Amino acid sequence: DQQVKQNSPSLSVQEGRISILNCDYTNSMFDYFLWYKKYPAEGPTFLISISSIKDKNEDGRFTVFLNKSAKHLSLHIVPSQPGDSAVYFCAASAPYNQGGKLIFGQGTELSVKP
């Protein structure tokens, strides 16, 4: 039972263009979402998050959009840079009474070509 899904295993974009990574979830009780970035042989690093009371959160080149009715979120990176090439994981945080464990999607491997 995959509660968080990233249906695109890979994405390739040109440097300078926009990268859009998508994520869907099934549990309407989720109210906090995160994106993590992972380079090979390293642990994931936190990138950006969004609470369900918002529909957008922006941090520099990274913007996360949340559509609660569609149970969908997306990460926009603009402009994309070669250093952004990594695997991106979408995650939902379990409700507080279940601890802060994260439920991850399968990841999308982004390749930004010069």
Added chain:
Amino acid sequence: GAGVSQSPSNKVTEKGKDVELRCDPISGHTALYWYRQRLGQGLEFLIYFQGNSAPDKSGLPSDRFSAERTGESVSTLTIQRTQQEDSAVYLCASSLSRTPTDTQYFGPGTRLTVL
């Protein structure tokens, strides 16, 4: 400051042997999580510790898996009688508390290969 560290970075073992993986969280972090990532898949929650509270073991896949944490310091994940399907990268994360908005910081992981 020092981040989350894990050891060993790589472990190759034979089927049926026991293995022990270690995690050193960031100092002062009361919450500690174990996840695993099998090839081509996302991270899968295993267990978490919060201070002196009883751990949440709901993600452990079988009774061959166990974990301990002493206070708010080191944690060890033990897998008994390893099977080939246990091959994965085992990741540890720590955060200030279990509050969802407290960022989880991950270690580099231990790559376990069961032959």
